[in-house]
Amino acid sequence: xxxxxxxxxxxxxxxxxxxDPKKNVTTLLKAYGESRHLRELANLTLILxxxxxxxxxSGGAATVLTAVLKLVDRYDLYGQVAYPKHHKQxxxxxxxxxxxxxxxxxxxxxxxxFLKVHKTHTQFRT
Numbered sequence: 569x570x571x572x573x574x575x576x577x578x579x580x581x582x583x584x585x586x587x588d589p590k591k592n593v594t595t596l597l598k599a600y601g602e603s604r605h606l607r608e609l610a611n612l613t614l615i616l617x618x619x620x621x622x623x624x625x626s627g628g629a630a631t632v633l634t635a636v637l638k639l640v641d642r643y644d645l646y647g648q649v650a651y652p653k654h655h656k657q658x659x660x661x662x663x664x665x666x667x668x669x670x671x672x673x674x675x676x677x678x679x680x681x682f683l684k685v686h687k688t689h690t691q692f693r694t
Contacts, residue, residue, distance in 0.1 A: 570666075573611045574647030579671040581606075584615040584663065587625075587632040594635045601643030611670075613650045615663060620653070 570576040
């Protein structure tokens, strides 16, 4: 996991889920990409199931993973975001321990904050 990061000593924001559109991983990634402060504060780790070839995956999963790759590129998040292709179920406790060692930041707090700011911003744009 740490091989993805330019500065592996930063705290880690961890999101572990299936690559399902309902999980809002792309919103988390957009919030991270648009916040210089958040990027300076922490790395982002996305554990989104296992994949070999995105083009061979089902529609929803392929859409989410393609969006993740495009957002990493759009915001130039190389060295700040980890999105490994494979993990084993037995790796999950190790992933949580690794995140805890880096003073893990919980994504739901940042996502909640981002959604509140985004909602307020869109209300005043009209």
